[in-house]
Each structure stands twice: as C-alpha cells, then as structure tokens.
Amino acid sequence: MTEQLSLQQLEKRDEFIQRHIGPDEAEQQHMLATLGLTSLDELIEQTVPGNILLDKAIDVGEAKTEVQVLANLKAMANKNKLFTSHIGMGYYNTHVPNVILRNVLENPGWYTAYTPYQPEIAQGRLRSLLTFQQMVIDMTGMEIANASLLDEGTAAAEAMALAKRVSKNKKCNTFFIANDVHPQTIDLVKTRAEMFGFDIVIADAATVVEHNVFGALFQYPNTTGAVTDISDLIADVQSKKGIACVASDLLALTLLKSPGELGADVALGSAQRFGVPMGYGGPHAAFFATKDKFKRSLPGRIIGVSVDSRGNEALRMALQTREQHIRREKANSNICTAQVLLANMAVFYAIYHGPEGLKNIAQRTNRLADILAKGLQAKGVELANDTWFDTITLNLADNKQAIVERALAKQVNLRTDLTNQVAISLDETTTAADIAVLFDIVLSEGHGLDVTELDAQVTSAGDSSIPTELARQSAYLTNEVFNTHHSETEMLRYLKSLEAKDLALNHSMISLGSCTMKLNATAEMIPVTWPEFANMHPFAPVDQAQGYQEMISELSEWLVNATGYDALSMQPNSGAQGEYAGLLAIQKYHQSRGDHHRNICLIPSSAHGTNPASAQMAGMKVVVTKCDSDGNIDMDDLREKAEQVADSLSCIMITYPSTHGVYEETIREVCDLIHQHGGQVYMDGANMNAQVGVTSPGFIGSDVSHLNLHKTFCIPHGGGGPGMGPIGVKSHLAPFLPNHPVITIEGTGETNGSVSAAPWGSAAILPISYTYIALMGSEGLRKATQVAILSANYMAQKLADDFPILYRGRNNKVAHECIIDIRPLKEASGITEMDVAKRLMDYGFHAPTMSFPVAGTLMVEPTESEPLCEIDRFIEALLSIRAEIAKVENGEWTVEDNPLHNAPHTMADLVDANWNRAYDRQLAVFPSAASAANKFWPTVNRIDDVYGDRNLVCSCPTTESYAEE
Incomplete structure (x- = not known):
C-alpha cells in the first residue's frame, strides 16, 4: 500500500534544497558510512571545534520553492520605477543584442567557467579577452591593455598607483585630479590616495600647469559633456616627469581623437555602454590601457599569445603568477579585480556591430544631442559648453526646480547634482520622441519646436559639436574579427565556437580549493536580466529603487544573521575590494581613537595572496607569521610577533577554516590575543562555505569579514568575474563602512569615502544570492555546509x-x-x-x-x-x-x-x-570509459608559459601573421 503523506510532507519534497545539494539522502549515508559515521551532526561534532559551534541556529527563514521565491522577487522588482534615464555620469542605457543576451549572459557555458588559470581548456574566453584588449588598444590609441578591471572609479585609482610606480618625478607625492572628472571617480581616487599617503589636488584642469605632480587625471569628454583639447595639459604633466591619465568613453572615441593621439600615458574608463545593462551600478568591465614600456606595472590580468608544444598559437594569462604568488604585498594591484563575463559581452557587442555600426550609433547619439542643443539655444537656454558628444549641460538661474519637477512628472531622470545646472545625457536608446519630451520638460509645452525641422537645420548649418581638431581620423577595429560577424547567424556560430573551447560547470566538476565552484542554479540567474533590475541607473533617486532597496535590505539582514556581525556594506564589487574596504574600516576605526600609528598587519604564511596585496593597498605594513608542521598558525611565533608590534598592531588577516583546509583549534585564542594587543581581527570570507549554519566569524570573535558572494552564495564566476565582496562588521566598525558622494548611504559616516564607483557595487547580481538564500532557508544553508x-x-x-x-x-x-x-x-x-x-x-x-x-x-x-x-x-x-x-x-x-x-x-x-x-x-x-562517453577536447596542447612571457604579445594576430607562420 502506498504511504500516505501529509500536504506539508509533499510540499517539502518540492523544496529546492535537494536539487542544490548533489548527494541524495542514501548517497549521504553511503559517504558517512565510508567515514565510519552515522549522521551529518556526528561529522560536524568530530570536525569542528566544539567551542565555536553555534549555540543556536541561524535564522534566514524557511526554505521556499522556486515559484514562490521568483514571484516574491518579481513583486519587489515591480516596485522599481524605471524612468527614462538621462543622468549619464558614466552609466548609459544600451541595447544588449539578443544574440549576446541569450548566448552569453544567460548561458552557463559562459557564466559558470572559472578564471583561465588552466588555459588549454579556456581558449574560447581567452580569445575573447585578447580581442577585448585589442578593442581597447584600438579605441584608446594606446599600446597595451589589460583584460578589464572592476569599474571606472577603481581603474582611475589603479592609474594613480601606476603613475606613482613609474613616474620619474620620484620625490613628488602629489596627484592632480581635474575637477571635471566624474564625482564618484574623484571620491574613490581620494580614498585610495589617503591610504597610500599621497597628496591630492582637485582643481580646474587648466591649473595643472601650476603644480608639480607625479601624475594627473583628466576626463575626456568631461563630466558635464565638454570636449576639449587636453594635449597641452598632458604635455605639461609629462614635462615634469609626471604620468598623464585620461578617463574616456569608448563610444565617444569612435568620433573623437584617441587619448593616445593626445599624448596620454594611461587611458581608462567603463565598457558598460557596449551592450552591458546599467544594473543599478554593475557589474561592468572597466578598461585600462597604457604604453608598452609600462607593461610590467600594468594592473590586473593581461592575456598574451604564446605557443603550445606543437608550436601552434595558444593563449594564456601572461605574467599570471606575478600578483598573488610572487609579489604578494609588493603587488601592483590585486589580480582578482576583473570583470571577465562583462568584458566578453562588451567585445562581442563591438564585434557584432563592427566599426561602422559603432560609428553609426555614436553619430546618431551625437546628432540627437545636437538637435536638443539647437532647439534649446533657439529658445534662449544657455548651455554651459559649446562642445559635446552626448551630454549637454544647461545653465539655470531660478527655474531648475521646476524643470526637475516636470521631468519627474514625465518619468524622466536628469542629472541634478550640479549647482544651478542640469545635465542631460543621451545614448543609443534615445529616440526623437525622447528629444520632444525633453523640450517639453525644459521649455514647458507649447514651445513649437519640431525635431525633424531642427535636424534639417543642424544638417544645413554644417556646424559640429565636436571640434574639428579633435575629430577622429585614425582607423580602429581593423582586425578581421571586428569585420566578419555582423549577421546573427555568423555571430551565433562565432559565440558557439568560442564556448566549445571552454570547460565550464555545465560540462563537469570544477574542484578548485578555496574557490567554491558550486551550482549556480537557473532560478537564481533568472532575475538578473529582468528589466526592472537590469535597466536601473545607480544614481536614480532612491525612492525610484524601492524594489532594489527592499531586496538589498533583506539580503543584508540574512547575511548579518549568517555571519554573526552587526552591520554590512554591499558596496565592494569583488572579494579583493571587500578585503580593502574591511581593512579601510579598521584603519579609520584606529584613527578615530587617535591611534594613527597602528599600521601593522599580521598575516600567516598560508594566507591567500590577495591578503598582503590588499594590506599594502590599505597603507599597512605586512608582518608574516609562521605555520607549524601541521599547517596551523604557529601560536608561539604569533604571540612573539604580536607582542613585538603591539604598539603598532592594526590587525591580523586570517582565513577560517584555514587555507590549509582544517578547522584550527586555536582560532578563538588567536582572536583574543590580537584584541589583547589592541588589534582587530579580519577574517577572510573565502571559506565561508564551511561555516554557514555551523559557526560564524562574528561568533568566533572576528571583527570584520568580506563575503565572496561568488563563492558561498552562488553568484557564478563568469570566467573570472563578476563577483561581489560585501563586508560584515561588528557594531564598533559600522560607522566606518564606505559611503558615496552622489547617493548617501544610511548607517555609515557621511564623510567616509567610497571603494567602488556605485553605491551598492554590482547590485544587479545580488538577486542571485537573495534567491539562493530564500530557496535554501536556515535548514538548507546548514545542510549545504555539512554536505x-x-x-x-x-x-x-x-x-x-x-x-x-x-x-x-x-x-x-x-x-x-x-x-x-x-x-x-x-x-x-x-x-x-x-x-x-x-x-x-x-x-x-x-x-x-x-x-x-x-x-x-x-x-x-x-x-x-x-x-x-x-x-x-x-x-x-x-x-x-x-x-x-x-x-x-x-x-x-x-x-x-x-x-x-x-x-x-x-x-x-x-x-x-x-x-x-x-x-x-x-x-x-x-x-x-567516462571520458570516452563524454569527451571534452582541449583545443591546444600544453602551453609554453616561458615563451609567452619572454615574447609578450597582447593583441590579436592578423590573418597575415598566421600566413607568415
């Protein structure tokens, strides 16, 4: 007779938990029996020190079904008000080509792959990243580019750090930032400079000639839209042996003379508007390019051309071990700071449209800006600039508020943070109808302007909003890859050909220790591309983003509960950035108490290579402590060194369970020892997958941790990015969490600097972790750790x-x-x-x-x-x-x-x-037999790493070069 189950029992069988956890109950019992155990609880009792086992269960609610969670999240998303955005400031609406949306962003073959440290089975994404570098080299006019950074603001901070490293003006400690750089970029660079001990001058770009600097940052076009010739300013910086850095815009550079042609040493910016949704701030790939002579100081990852054992061309990450395994605290930057999936999307967008298609988009955007400007000027509106690409700024006396109110009434967002000014940015999604609405907003209805007539006037006048001397004459994207795949059929097959060269989680297990390559469930991924989440500008008024705010708030509460902390910041948009933000909070806490001298960071020799790199970025000095023969922290050595540096001790950075894969018995003792000497405990969140529901950093005694949402909480690695690294802190550190210059974040100090360009980092991927936790519930999260x-x-x-x-x-x-x-x-x-x-x-x-x-x-x-x-x-x-x-x-x-x-x-x-x-x-x-039944073919033989580093080529070979070979 069939067993009769209750409704509750039947519904429990439909829970997501057993679909996320691979081994079923019978298989778990088999595995336990192999270990001589009878239950998961017995396993935990034998494995985890009793003094750190949680005395009560975490509380994130009961597990829900996929249908329930997605319906709930959709209701949240519907609370977001998607106004037409003309805010700009480095974030623009874009049309994601559907062939890229479906076959890359929504395709586990692309989003579940790991960082290409094993290049023989990653030739597809290595090829696309090499092409991304070629795209950046072409557009910026520079000689070498990396394979992306986190966002434009952090790229600018990396530019400053590079400038300090390579500048011949060694005795100078001053970095200049033009005051017409985007405000979020200025703030982020200031924060980084403070930790490095650099002096910052923020002033009118033209005044750079009055200062002795090791480097300078300009924006081209600038934040209010002006397109000005900065070549003389660049030359002046260089005449003083300084490094000239230029933040720019890839779409604008299809029409504008490149930074390289202006003489820049570094060019940087965001690739977001090349087919990547705004996503309330990210994830987006930043680009970074420089001169070949600075290649050894280039931050992040570089993809290079090498050969395999048969002499065939093969791609790899060049200089790939430099940052984490060799240079450590002397690292140029953190090699984890990349956005591979988004860099791939951006370059595929460029490939799909080709140089002519991109130029057409840019010309159309610029023409709409010309029409808007022509009409407003005809009605007596004063423009702040007489040059522009896609952004015009209006000088307003006493009618700014009325214009803003009319805009909001028509569900339009303008840029309003400028004093007595409003800026309007256009993009590829802007239409003639949008221009008509903008006329109504600025002039009120009844103005009599007609877009078609104004277009004819602009054409007949022959005037250009781009200065003749700055109009681009040089070719770009000439490689055949950018001139081949313009039909959807060609593009689809090109994407598939690359995907087939990469091993990802949709093929087999990726058993990387410390990287937690687990299931990224389809249900978790679905909300990412919902328009309500994907198309929100990060600087939209908070009251328009109530769905986002509700989701972020609830996710924050869950993460606080799971970590045993008191507060959380979502701003860091990678684990490395989280480390930096956590150390920043520690340093600011010490400074608030007058302990400015506390700058020593103790780091066990077993630590992640990112730890010492982050410590030096936070302005700390690293002291390495020993491990014993069993791989545990050597307590005698730790006590000795903690005592030696007690007066200057800022913190210790530890990973738990240890990087050696064990639960160290002395972890509470470590925390107590550091606290006794006035230091703080930073616990790296890389191994949270062995803590959730069983123990927690806060319960153990740690003060701050970053959480790799792209590890424990199911955001996929995307081939080496995106990630999210929010930090949890105890209450005494909460006042020192990052804030933001454009959108104020409640619950932290108003004067705190930012660590990422957007207030809530890469917010668009937070629904993934939200969905995972809601699907698993308290019971499921603990069981995931146990299994x-x-x-x-x-x-x-x-x-x-x-x-x-x-x-x-x-x-x-x-x-x-x-x-x-x-x-x-x-x-x-x-x-x-x-x-x-x-x-x-x-x-x-x-x-x-x-x-x-x-x-x-x-x-x-x-x-x-x-x-x-x-x-x-x-x-x-x-x-x-x-x-x-x-x-x-x-x-x-x-x-x-x-x-x-x-x-x-x-x-x-x-x-x-x-x-x-x-x-x-x-x-x-x-x-x-298994490999014969389901063969994955490496596309190249073993790659010669030494050859690749000795013959560093980081751009796309041409058909001619293949023929020569």
Missing part, C-alpha cells in the same frame, strides 16, 4: 591510500577542502603537480587549485553541489592517474615519454600520422 564537509572528507578518505593528504584537523578530518601532496610522487617519479593537472583535462576535468597554498600540491574542494557519481568519477580519474605515475616509477615509461608529461592530448594527437610515443594514443585521449 560540503562530508564530500571533502569522503574524497580525502578515498584518495588517502594513494595520495598523501597534507593536513588534517581534529579526528583526522579536513574541512570543506583538502590538499593532495604531489611532492613525494614527484621525488619518486619526476611527475609534477602540473603534469597531474594537465592529465586531468584528458579525463574531462578542470584541475584543482595548483601549488596553492603549498607549492607542489593540489587543493581540492568538491562542494555540496556535486552528486556522488561525479565525485566518484573524479576520484576514479585521480586513482587512474596514480596508476599511470606508478608506470613511470617502475620504468615502464620514461619521465619524458608518458601520458602525464605530454598532457593534455588533443585531436591533433589522435590523428598524428607520426605517433611514436611509448603509450597508446587511445589511452592518451580516452583514458577512461
């Missing part, structure tokens, strides 16, 4: 007889990740961790985290989302690889001629007529 720990321990247990597990905690348990030590195998066989990583590609897997935090190791994190069958398949692959290593150990294969050393294998190997290796080619390409 993540279960999966890691199951994997460690199954591998331990063949691979040494480097570190373990209490009861021989690991946390949510484990480190496989390859060093003994390397000593015995000559096979390296690199060989194992590359051979995994032949089995259809992305490698675990390689050589971090310990050189010669692999760090594995299975997450809670991977089903048991996939975990077992990964274990089977590693055990098979171990058997292959044994054949090298016993001399059956040589160190040079074996399937590991030659991995990965490609179709070229399969059809090689001259195959003469010691092993069968079928073993090479189909090493397991």
Whole structure:
C-alpha cells in the first residue's frame, strides 16, 4: 500500500534544497558510512571545534520553492520605477543584442567557467579577452591593455598607483585630479590616495600647469559633456616627469581623437555602454590601457599569445603568477579585480556591430544631442559648453526646480547634482520622441519646436559639436574579427565556437580549493536580466529603487544573521575590494581613537595572496607569521610577533577554516590575543562555505569579514568575474563602512569615502544570492555546509591510500577542502603537480587549485553541489592517474615519454600520422570509459608559459601573421 503523506510532507519534497545539494539522502549515508559515521551532526561534532559551534541556529527563514521565491522577487522588482534615464555620469542605457543576451549572459557555458588559470581548456574566453584588449588598444590609441578591471572609479585609482610606480618625478607625492572628472571617480581616487599617503589636488584642469605632480587625471569628454583639447595639459604633466591619465568613453572615441593621439600615458574608463545593462551600478568591465614600456606595472590580468608544444598559437594569462604568488604585498594591484563575463559581452557587442555600426550609433547619439542643443539655444537656454558628444549641460538661474519637477512628472531622470545646472545625457536608446519630451520638460509645452525641422537645420548649418581638431581620423577595429560577424547567424556560430573551447560547470566538476565552484542554479540567474533590475541607473533617486532597496535590505539582514556581525556594506564589487574596504574600516576605526600609528598587519604564511596585496593597498605594513608542521598558525611565533608590534598592531588577516583546509583549534585564542594587543581581527570570507549554519566569524570573535558572494552564495564566476565582496562588521566598525558622494548611504559616516564607483557595487547580481538564500532557508544553508564537509572528507578518505593528504584537523578530518601532496610522487617519479593537472583535462576535468597554498600540491574542494557519481568519477580519474605515475616509477615509461608529461592530448594527437610515443594514443585521449562517453577536447596542447612571457604579445594576430607562420 502506498504511504500516505501529509500536504506539508509533499510540499517539502518540492523544496529546492535537494536539487542544490548533489548527494541524495542514501548517497549521504553511503559517504558517512565510508567515514565510519552515522549522521551529518556526528561529522560536524568530530570536525569542528566544539567551542565555536553555534549555540543556536541561524535564522534566514524557511526554505521556499522556486515559484514562490521568483514571484516574491518579481513583486519587489515591480516596485522599481524605471524612468527614462538621462543622468549619464558614466552609466548609459544600451541595447544588449539578443544574440549576446541569450548566448552569453544567460548561458552557463559562459557564466559558470572559472578564471583561465588552466588555459588549454579556456581558449574560447581567452580569445575573447585578447580581442577585448585589442578593442581597447584600438579605441584608446594606446599600446597595451589589460583584460578589464572592476569599474571606472577603481581603474582611475589603479592609474594613480601606476603613475606613482613609474613616474620619474620620484620625490613628488602629489596627484592632480581635474575637477571635471566624474564625482564618484574623484571620491574613490581620494580614498585610495589617503591610504597610500599621497597628496591630492582637485582643481580646474587648466591649473595643472601650476603644480608639480607625479601624475594627473583628466576626463575626456568631461563630466558635464565638454570636449576639449587636453594635449597641452598632458604635455605639461609629462614635462615634469609626471604620468598623464585620461578617463574616456569608448563610444565617444569612435568620433573623437584617441587619448593616445593626445599624448596620454594611461587611458581608462567603463565598457558598460557596449551592450552591458546599467544594473543599478554593475557589474561592468572597466578598461585600462597604457604604453608598452609600462607593461610590467600594468594592473590586473593581461592575456598574451604564446605557443603550445606543437608550436601552434595558444593563449594564456601572461605574467599570471606575478600578483598573488610572487609579489604578494609588493603587488601592483590585486589580480582578482576583473570583470571577465562583462568584458566578453562588451567585445562581442563591438564585434557584432563592427566599426561602422559603432560609428553609426555614436553619430546618431551625437546628432540627437545636437538637435536638443539647437532647439534649446533657439529658445534662449544657455548651455554651459559649446562642445559635446552626448551630454549637454544647461545653465539655470531660478527655474531648475521646476524643470526637475516636470521631468519627474514625465518619468524622466536628469542629472541634478550640479549647482544651478542640469545635465542631460543621451545614448543609443534615445529616440526623437525622447528629444520632444525633453523640450517639453525644459521649455514647458507649447514651445513649437519640431525635431525633424531642427535636424534639417543642424544638417544645413554644417556646424559640429565636436571640434574639428579633435575629430577622429585614425582607423580602429581593423582586425578581421571586428569585420566578419555582423549577421546573427555568423555571430551565433562565432559565440558557439568560442564556448566549445571552454570547460565550464555545465560540462563537469570544477574542484578548485578555496574557490567554491558550486551550482549556480537557473532560478537564481533568472532575475538578473529582468528589466526592472537590469535597466536601473545607480544614481536614480532612491525612492525610484524601492524594489532594489527592499531586496538589498533583506539580503543584508540574512547575511548579518549568517555571519554573526552587526552591520554590512554591499558596496565592494569583488572579494579583493571587500578585503580593502574591511581593512579601510579598521584603519579609520584606529584613527578615530587617535591611534594613527597602528599600521601593522599580521598575516600567516598560508594566507591567500590577495591578503598582503590588499594590506599594502590599505597603507599597512605586512608582518608574516609562521605555520607549524601541521599547517596551523604557529601560536608561539604569533604571540612573539604580536607582542613585538603591539604598539603598532592594526590587525591580523586570517582565513577560517584555514587555507590549509582544517578547522584550527586555536582560532578563538588567536582572536583574543590580537584584541589583547589592541588589534582587530579580519577574517577572510573565502571559506565561508564551511561555516554557514555551523559557526560564524562574528561568533568566533572576528571583527570584520568580506563575503565572496561568488563563492558561498552562488553568484557564478563568469570566467573570472563578476563577483561581489560585501563586508560584515561588528557594531564598533559600522560607522566606518564606505559611503558615496552622489547617493548617501544610511548607517555609515557621511564623510567616509567610497571603494567602488556605485553605491551598492554590482547590485544587479545580488538577486542571485537573495534567491539562493530564500530557496535554501536556515535548514538548507546548514545542510549545504555539512554536505560540503562530508564530500571533502569522503574524497580525502578515498584518495588517502594513494595520495598523501597534507593536513588534517581534529579526528583526522579536513574541512570543506583538502590538499593532495604531489611532492613525494614527484621525488619518486619526476611527475609534477602540473603534469597531474594537465592529465586531468584528458579525463574531462578542470584541475584543482595548483601549488596553492603549498607549492607542489593540489587543493581540492568538491562542494555540496556535486552528486556522488561525479565525485566518484573524479576520484576514479585521480586513482587512474596514480596508476599511470606508478608506470613511470617502475620504468615502464620514461619521465619524458608518458601520458602525464605530454598532457593534455588533443585531436591533433589522435590523428598524428607520426605517433611514436611509448603509450597508446587511445589511452592518451580516452583514458577512461567516462571520458570516452563524454569527451571534452582541449583545443591546444600544453602551453609554453616561458615563451609567452619572454615574447609578450597582447593583441590579436592578423590573418597575415598566421600566413607568415
């Protein structure tokens, strides 16, 4: 007889929890039995120190169904009022080509991929990023570009830092910012300068000639829309051995002489208006370009051209280990600060439209601005500038308020933060009907202006709002890739061809320790492209964004509850930015107490490479503390160093569970020790996936943490960005959270500087984390943590007889990740961790985290989302690889001629007529039944990293160069 279930029991079976968590109940019991355990609670008791186990459950509500959550979120979204935006200030409406919307932004093949540290299985997005660099080089007239930064404001801050590094004016400590730069950019650069100890001068651009500076920042066109020749100002800065930086606009540069042609040393800006929605502030890719001689100081990631073992062209991240693994606190910037998915969208937009299509969009936008200006001037309205691209600014005496009220009545937003002025920015979505509405707003109805007649007048007059001497004459986007894929059929196939070269979560497990590559559920992604969330300007009046505000407020409350903190800032738009913001709050707290001398940051040797880089960005001095033989913080060394620097101690940066994958028993002792010496505890949120619902940073004793929403809370990695890194703080640090110069954020100090260009960072992706938490509820979040720990321990247990597990905690348990030590195998066989990583590609897997935090190791994190069958398949692959290593150990294969050393294998190997290796080619390409059944083909053989760095090429090769090869 069929078991009769209650309605409540039936509804519970429809919960999302069991679809997010990979292993079902029976599989969990099998895994527990493998460990000699009977329950998840028993596992946690054996693994997590008892003194940090939460004494009560977190409270984020009960789990809801996908239908319920999306309906609730849609009701919130409908509270947003989508007025027509003419605010500008670096954020513009844009038409996202549907072929890109559906096949990139909404496609897990693009948004679930990881940072391309394993380039052989990332050639698609490496190609698009290289093309992004080429686009930026062309548009800016510079010689080298990186593969994106977080936003325009942070790019400007990076420009200042680069200027200080490379300027020959070494004794100077002053950086100049023109007062016609966007206000959010000015504020962010000021904040960064304060931590670096730089002096800042903000004044009229023309007055730069009066100052001795190591660098200067100009905006072109400027924030009120004027297009002025700044070449003499650039030359003056350079005459004093300073570095001239120019913030610009990619669409404007289709019509304007490029910054490079004006003589600039650095060009930067936002690629947002190239087909990326405003999203209430992000995520958007910033661009950054400079002269070739500064390439070793270029911040962020650079994609370069190299060769593979067959001599074929292959792409990789050039100089890729520089920031995190080598330079650490001396890093130029944080390599995590990139927006790969959005950079890809922007370059695909440029490819789809091509140079002529982009120019047409720009000319049309500029023509509408000309028509608007012509009509207003005809009616006696005074314009602040006589040149412009897309923005005109009106000088208003006493009628500003009336104009603003008429605009709001017609559901139109103008820029209103200027004294006695209103600015109006146009974009590719602006129509002739919008211009007619703007005439009604500024002049009241009955003005008699006709857009068609004004267009004819502008044409016949022949006047140009762009000065003749600044009109662009140079070619751009001449590479064939920008002149080929203009039909949707061509574009669709081009996108698919790139996607097919990349391994992402939609193909197989990505077991990267510390990176938590887990399910990004479709339901979580759906709200991102809803117009109510996607098309909101970040500086729209807050009362028009009530849906956003409600969602952000509720998500903040949930995250505060889950972390044990008291307050939260959503502004940091990456984990690295979160680290910086958290350290900034600590420094400002010390300064508020008169402790300006507290500037020492203790960092264990096992820490993430981002930690020391962030500490130096916050103006701190790093003191490294030792780890013991078990991988734990060496308490004796910590006590000694904490005592030595007690008077100057600002904080410690720790990760919990440790970067070595264990729950350290002394974590409360660490927190107490630092507090005793007057310091603060910064807990890196990278490993929150092993804390949620079980313990929490605030409960343990930490003062501040950033949360990688793109790890624990399901925002996808997007091939290396976007991310969000909000920070949670205890109450005493809450007054020092970031504020914003345009939109005031309640609950923090009014004079606090910003760390991101938009008030709530990359707000458009917050619905992902909101949906995840609402779907999981309190019970589901705790279970996710438990199963993540279960999966890691199951994997460690199954591998331990063949691979040494480097570190373990209490009861021989690991946390949510484990480190496989390859060093003994390397000593015995000559096979390296690199060989194992590359051979995994032949089995259809992305490698675990390689050589971090310990050189010669692999760090594995299975997450809670991977089903048991996939975990077992990964274990089977590693055990098979171990058997292959044994054949090298016993001399059956040589160190040079074996399937590991030659991995990965490609179709070229399969059809090689001259195959003469010691092993069968079928073993090479189909090493397991699973790989034969669902083969992912690496598109290049092993890439020569040394060649790529010695022959640094960071732009697109032409067809002619292929022919020459």
